[in-house]
Amino acid sequence: MSASHVIDVQNLRTHFHTEKGRVTAVDDVSFHVERNEVLGVVGESGCGKSVTSEAIMQLLNTDITDFEGEIMFDGENLLTLDEDRLARIRGKDISMIFQDTTSSLNPLYTVGDQIIEALQTHGRRNRKAAAEAALKVVSATGIPSPEKRLREYPHELSGGMRQRIMIAMALVCEPKLLIADEPTTALDVTTQAQILDLIVQMKSDLDMGVIFITHDMGVVAEICDRVAVMYLGQVIEDSTVESLFEAPLHPYTKGLMQAMPTIESDPQADLYTIKGKVPSLSDVPKGCRFAARCPYATDKCVSEAPSLEVATEGHKVRCWHWKAIAEGNAPAHEKAAEMT
Numbered sequence: 001m002s003a004s005h006v007i008d009v010q011n012l013r014t015h016f017h018t019e020k021g022r023v024t025a026v027d028d029v030s031f032h033v034e035r036n037e038v039l040g041v042v043g044e045s046g047c048g049k050s051v052t053s054e055a056i057m058q059l060l061n062t063d064i065t066d067f068e069g070e071i072m073f074d075g076e077n078l079l080t081l082d083e084d085r086l087a088r089i090r091g092k093d094i095s096m097i098f099q100d101t102t103s104s105l106n107p108l109y110t111v112g113d114q115i116i117e118a119l120q121t122h123g124r125r126n127r128k129a130a131a132e133a134a135l136k137v138v139s140a141t142g143i144p145s146p147e148k149r150l151r152e153y154p155h156e157l158s159g160g161m162r163q164r165i166m167i168a169m170a171l172v173c174e175p176k177l178l179i180a181d182e183p184t185t186a187l188d189v190t191t192q193a194q195i196l197d198l199i200v201q202m203k204s205d206l207d208m209g210v211i212f213i214t215h216d217m218g219v220v221a222e223i224c225d226r227v228a229v230m231y232l233g234q235v236i237e238d239s240t241v242e243s244l245f246e247a248p249l250h251p252y253t254k255g256l257m258q259a260m261p262t263i264e265s266d267p268q269a270d271l272y273t274i275k276g277k278v279p280s281l282s283d284v285p286k287g288c289r290f291a292a293r294c295p296y297a298t299d300k301c302v303s304e305a306p307s308l309e310v311a312t313e314g315h316k317v318r319c320w321h322w323k324a325i326a327e328g329n330a331p332a333h334e335k336a337a338e339m340t
């Protein structure tokens with residue numbers, strides 16, 4: 001693990017034991033996050049974004065889940081730590097924010113009391129010092145009248161303010177890693193832009209790594225440095241944002257990009273959608289997992305699973321035909337025309 005890596009996930013597999021047998025929701029996922037870097041994790045619903053973050057936080061029920069691989073954080077493999085050690089890391093060294101603030105904010109306590117409690121749980125600060133730190137972090141979120149907000153209850157705040165308070169709570173212990181799971185999905189565009197700016201600002205102020213989970217390529221373009229695109233439990237493309245937006249290599253990523261509305265889009269026109277459905281986890285195809293929906297798929301794609309290979313420096317892709325597609329020599333296919 002390089003010294004600049006905040007976290008290194010290596011060959012992570014997450015298996016759930018269900019009534020229908022064992023399902024592998026995350027299958028051989030590797031990535032790392034550096035300090036002062038936002039890694040976007042994107043993909044359709046069910047591709048394993050949240051299970052990956054829950055595995056990092058060790059929030060999954062271990063009676064029905066088992067893991068393979070390593071999640072190295074601060075020299076320790078999070079998959080092997082006991083609950084006491086994990087409880088000390090969660091909320092202090094690794095924090096998480098969600099779309100829904102209700103799971104993070106208790107309606108019965110004032111905002112100030114909750115932030116002070118988060119600090120006191122993880123440190124030995126006395127109440128006065130904790131109150132000062134709470135005011136400092138809430139002020140840093142740019143919320144108007146921070147002293148007043150600290151005396152208020154969550155229901156007295158707007159959705160955007162609650163989101164800022166949740167971020168303040170997540171950051172008050174100055175974590176090394178923040179996991180943000182679709183934190184802006186429910187917000188209007190102006191508030192969304194402010195919250196994204198706040199996360200980027202805090203990332204550099206705290207020299208923190210951020211894993212930003214989203215299905216929105218627009219958000220990726222705005223705040224991420226690198227991006228891991230997931231499909232059915234696997235990373236299928238991993239790249240810097242510049243390289244990904246300049247030349248996406250995987251047909252699935254190309255489809256996600258085409259599904260993004262742009263300023264030039266005709267508002268009356270239907271947006272592009274990727275045809276077909278994601279296969280079920282209980283019936284994972286033996287070849288490429290995207291083959292059934294891919295406009296370029298050949299027999300090889302159906303029978304043999306590609307691995308994640310380095311295409312160019314800093315850009316990896318899991319596709320047999322990425323090169324031919326990039327050079328315009330992809331297998332001629334009726335469906336391919338739909339993606340050009």
Ligand SMILES: Nc1ncnc2c1ncn2[C@@H]1O[C@H](COP(=O)(O)OP(=O)(O)OP(=O)(O)O)[C@@H](O)[C@H]1O
Nearest residue numbers: 016018023025044045046047048049050051052281
């Ligand atoms: N406890 C569980 N038992 C069995 N399967 C599970 C369990 N938790 C999650 N899964 C499955 O794991 C897969 C990945 O789920 P996950 O929540 O990570 O997807 P996601 O990419 O975060 O989707 P979304 O964008 O909708 O949140 C899904 O197929 C889901 O049904």
